[in-house]
Amino acid sequence: MCEAIGQFGPGLTPPTQDAFRGSLLEEEYERTKCLLQEREAKKMKNGCSIMTDAWSDRKRRSIMNICTNCADGTSFISSKEMSDVSHTSEVIFELVDKAIEDIGEENVVQVVTDNASNNMGAKKLLLEKRPQIFWTSCAAHTINLMLQGIGKLPRFRKVIDQAKSFTIFVYGHTRTLECLRYFTEGKELVRPGVTRFASYFLTLNSMQEKKDQLRKMVVHSKWDSLKDVKSKKGKEATATILSPAFWKDVKLMLAVFEPLVKVLRLVDGDVKPSMGFLYGELLKAKREIKEAFGNVESRFKDVMTVIEKKMNGRLDSPLHLTAFLLNPHYSYANPSIFDEPKMNEAFISCVEQFYYHDEDQQEQTANFELKKFQNREGPFSKKLARTFQNYDYNPDRGT
Known part of the structure; x- marks a missing residue:
C-alpha cells in the first residue's frame, strides 16, 4: 500500500471512512469470495x-x-x-x-x-x-520430539551445553563478538531453524564449518588480550574450542541430527505435499544414523529407541504406510514392498476407513485397483508414472 501511494505521488486523495466501511469493504469481500471459489472446488x-x-x-x-x-x-x-x-x-x-x-x-x-x-x-x-x-x-512436531529426545541423551547433551555456553559467552560481550566476526569475516555462528533443536543443529554445523577459524581465533593474541576471556567462562570457552573430544562429538552429533533435520525441512515446507515421502525418508534417515555409528547396535540402540518411540503410532499409521506403498518412487523401485504383510494390512485398513460406508468401493480398490498399480497397467504404464520412480524430492530445492 505504501509503495502504491509513493508511486502515485503528491495529490492522492485517500478514501473516506464511509468508503472504507462501506463500498470498498463490500468490493473486497466479493473479490475474496471469487478467489475462494476455485479453492472450494478443489476442496x-x-x-x-x-x-x-x-x-x-x-x-x-x-x-x-x-x-x-x-x-x-x-x-x-x-x-x-x-x-x-x-x-x-x-x-x-x-x-x-x-x-x-x-x-x-x-x-x-x-x-x-x-x-x-x-x-x-x-x-x-x-x-x-x-x-x-x-x-x-503433526509430522514436524513429532520429528522435533525425536531431535529433542536424542539431544537429551548424555553424550549429546554435553556437546550441546558446551556449544551453547561458547556462543552465549561470545555473543554476550561486545569485544568477543567483534573478535569472532573478525576471524569469521563477518559470518555468524548462531543460525535460527524451524525449531529449537533444529537451531542447535544449524549452529553446530556452522561451528564445524568455521572450526579452523575458531581454533585460530582462541590462540591469537587478539583474543587472549580481551579482559572477558580471562574469566572462568572465558577460559571454558577457549578450552571447548581447543578440545579434540568436543569436535569429535560435534561431528557425530551432526551425522545423527542431519538426516532427521532433512526430513523436518521436508515436512515443514509448503512447496509440495510430503505425505507420500515421509515414511520412506524416515526409513532412510534411520539407515544413515546407523551408518554414522558404524552399524554397531550397542552404539545406536539408545538413539533408535528414541526415534521408534516417537514414531510409533504417529508417523507409521496406516495412512502413512499406504502413502509410502502408493508412491512409485519407493514401490516401483523396490517391488518387494508390495509383499510385506505390514504394508498390505495398512493398505486394507486405510481403504476400509476411507470408504467406510462403501463396501463395493473397498473391494474394488483392494482387489483390482491396487493390482493395476502394482503391475503398472493402464495409466500407471505411462511415462510420467515410470519417471516418478526416479523423482528427486529435495526439500532444499523445493522439488
Whole structure:
C-alpha cells in the first residue's frame, strides 16, 4: 500500500471512512469470495485437512486456531479465545467437529494436531462419531520430539551445553563478538531453524564449518588480550574450542541430527505435499544414523529407541504406510514392498476407513485397483508414472 501511494505521488486523495466501511469493504469481500471459489472446488474434488494450533499471545491469552489445508494451500477457518476454558479432549473435539460440519464431512480427509494427550483423547471421540476421517499427528512436531529426545541423551547433551555456553559467552560481550566476526569475516555462528533443536543443529554445523577459524581465533593474541576471556567462562570457552573430544562429538552429533533435520525441512515446507515421502525418508534417515555409528547396535540402540518411540503410532499409521506403498518412487523401485504383510494390512485398513460406508468401493480398490498399480497397467504404464520412480524430492530445492 505504501509503495502504491509513493508511486502515485503528491495529490492522492485517500478514501473516506464511509468508503472504507462501506463500498470498498463490500468490493473486497466479493473479490475474496471469487478467489475462494476455485479453492472450494478443489476442496470438494480432492478433500482437505483440518489443522488445529493452540498458542498464547503477548497478553498471555490462550488462542485456538483452526485452518483447512488442501492441494493449493492453507485457509483460515476460525480463531477462539480459550483463556477461561480448559483444553480438554471434549472441548477440542467439539471445535473440530463443528469445523467439519461447516466444511462438510464429505470434504474432510483428515484432522492434523500435535501429540498432546488432550488431542489424542479428542481423536478417540472423533473416530467414534466420524470413523471415516483420519486423525494424524503433526509430522514436524513429532520429528522435533525425536531431535529433542536424542539431544537429551548424555553424550549429546554435553556437546550441546558446551556449544551453547561458547556462543552465549561470545555473543554476550561486545569485544568477543567483534573478535569472532573478525576471524569469521563477518559470518555468524548462531543460525535460527524451524525449531529449537533444529537451531542447535544449524549452529553446530556452522561451528564445524568455521572450526579452523575458531581454533585460530582462541590462540591469537587478539583474543587472549580481551579482559572477558580471562574469566572462568572465558577460559571454558577457549578450552571447548581447543578440545579434540568436543569436535569429535560435534561431528557425530551432526551425522545423527542431519538426516532427521532433512526430513523436518521436508515436512515443514509448503512447496509440495510430503505425505507420500515421509515414511520412506524416515526409513532412510534411520539407515544413515546407523551408518554414522558404524552399524554397531550397542552404539545406536539408545538413539533408535528414541526415534521408534516417537514414531510409533504417529508417523507409521496406516495412512502413512499406504502413502509410502502408493508412491512409485519407493514401490516401483523396490517391488518387494508390495509383499510385506505390514504394508498390505495398512493398505486394507486405510481403504476400509476411507470408504467406510462403501463396501463395493473397498473391494474394488483392494482387489483390482491396487493390482493395476502394482503391475503398472493402464495409466500407471505411462511415462510420467515410470519417471516418478526416479523423482528427486529435495526439500532444499523445493522439488
